Each structure stands twice: as C-alpha cells, then as structure tokens.
Amino acid sequence: MSAGTIGLLEVLDRDGHVRQALRITAWPVRVGRALDNDLVLDDAHIAAHHFSVDADDAGTFVQVSDTVNGVRTGHRHFNAGERLVVGSEALRLDVGDSHLCLRLAEHALAPELPLRTPRGVWHNLWPSLAAGGVVLAALLFGTWLDTDPDDFVRSLGGMLTGALAAGLAWCSAWALLSKIFTRRSHFLWHVRVLLIGFLGLQLAGAAAHLLGFALSWPWISDFAFVLSYAIAAAMLYFHVLGLEPRRRTRLQGIAVGMFFLATGLSLWFNHEGRDQFGDELYMNHLFPPALRLARAVDTANFVKGLAPLQQVLDEKAKKPDSGDGGSAAAADED
CATH class of the missing domain: 2.60.200.20 (Tumour Suppressor Smad4)
Structure with a gap:
C-alpha cells in the first residue's frame, strides 16, 4: 500500500x-x-x-x-x-x-502460493493417460469375461466406442459448466475424476464380492451398493469442485446428503420390492475355491441350516400376489 x-x-x-x-x-x-x-x-x-x-x-x-x-x-x-x-x-x-x-495496513499478508503450472505437456497428461490405461485394461478384461470368443471382436469395438463417447460427453459437459462459472474448462481435471472414480467403483465391487465369497459373509456383497454410492458422491464432489472451488465445506455437505439420500432410497426400494434391504437375492459371484477362507460346511449341516427357511417360504406362499387377487376372487365366485 x-x-x-x-x-x-x-x-x-x-x-x-x-x-x-x-x-x-x-x-x-x-x-x-x-x-x-x-x-x-x-x-x-x-x-x-x-x-x-x-x-x-x-x-x-x-x-x-x-x-x-x-x-x-x-x-x-x-x-x-x-x-x-x-x-x-x-x-x-x-x-x-x-x-x-x-x-x-497492519494485517499480515499471507505467504505467496506457488502456481500449479505443469512443467510440460507430458507432466500434465501422464496421470490421465495412466488412469486411462488401467480403465481400458479393466474394460477389456470385463468384456473378455462376459463375451463368447466368436463375438469378442465385435463386442470389443462396441464397448470401446460406447465408453469413449460416453466419457467424452460426460467430461465435456462438466468442462463446459466449469468454463461458464470459472472461465476455465478444467477438462483434464474432470477426465481424471471420471477415470479414478470408475476404477474406484470397479475395485470396490470386486473387493466386496471377493470378501463376501472368501469369508462366507453374503451381506458384504449384498450391501456393496453403499460403498458404490459413497464413491459416486465423492466423484460428484470433485466434479463440482471444478465449478465452485471456494465452497468446499458446502460441497462436502451436499455430497454427503446425496449419499445418504441415494442409500436410503435404495434400501427402501429393496425392502418394498423384495422384503429385504440388500441388493441381491443370493450371492452369485463365484471365485476359485483356493480363495475361500471360511470353514467348509458338509452337506448334512448345510441342509439342516436350511430348515428355518421352509417356514418363511410357506408364509410367503400363503400370501396372494396383488396381480392374482382378481383372478382368485373370480374363481371363488364361480
């Protein structure tokens, strides 16, 4: 001054x-x-x-x-x-x-902050390229597992085209919003958020299914969607951070609120549709037996453990379906 x-x-x-x-x-x-x-x-x-x-x-x-x-x-x-x-x-x-x-005049000045300017094009691009390579490998592996060998090439082309188009559209939309609100597109930032978030979703799902299988705890796989919602909320937070970088506390509150809202709605819909809060009727993710850590159960004890299920099934069988109520009433009248 x-x-x-x-x-x-x-x-x-x-x-x-x-x-x-x-x-x-x-x-x-x-x-x-x-x-x-x-x-x-x-x-x-x-x-x-x-x-x-x-x-x-x-x-x-x-x-x-x-x-x-x-x-x-x-x-x-x-x-x-x-x-x-x-x-x-x-x-x-x-x-x-x-x-x-x-x-x-008596206020002390804050120290000068260094500019986060990349030392070159490669220094700015390599994190996105590395994450993109891992995502591509995950997509290729998933397509190989889910596709017959005769249709692999055709499925691979469709997967790559669809993934690239969806990713570009998603990141371009966020970059446009960033350009409108901050005068900078932050395109590579949104690309990294998408790639890292996708990897997080894939790893979280695979880890939940593997732990559920290895420990014989199906509830881990059954409620894996809760962790997926948490990762999606984090992705939303970092995307919006490119639009509103100065309101971190408010954005964190919004992301946490979206997580609890999505989780609560999923639990409610699951209970209304299947009379259970979990997302799966049974654990359908099988891994090599060598990865199983839980103690094996012989056939006799396994069948004995299914006995309480008989009463639950009988009670459900006595309840008429809403769609069959009219037909049952008409049959009684006849």
Missing part, C-alpha cells in the same frame, strides 16, 4: 478475484447503493447506506446501517445497528449478493 493508505476495501467476484478496490486514507468509509457512498455497489439486495467502516480507540469496526439483509461474515450474521470488530486478519464480508474483503 502507498503512503497514507490505512486500508483497502476490495470487491471480489465469485472466484475470489479482485474486481474493484477502494484505497482507504481516512475513516469512516461508507458502502451502499447511494451515490454519496465512498464505495457504490450496484446490487439490488444492498441498502442505500448499507454499512460503514470506522475506527476508535478500541480499534477498527464495521457498523451495520439501516438494512434488511444485514452483513454476513463466515457463519455469523449481523443485523442493522450491530457492530463487528475487525480482527488481526483480513475480513471477508458478504453483503447482499456481493463479496468484499477489508484489508488493513
């Missing part, structure tokens, strides 16, 4: 970049929509004289004027007539739909 400057009041855009700055040389400083203010803000949610910044023997303070919306800073809200003391650090103020930053 130049000589005589005791503070700086900055108007920030949604990304935190300075759009306008008022050099303060004397107190008080008045802010509002009226033209007689020191800082005039064209914001319909700001009063004619919204607030002022002044100083006394106790220090510098923000005095909220006659306004309906008040002044927000962090998680606190100050109404008309209230006073906010400026501390030892720069103060962020949310006024209407505008964002301000008050910096005083």
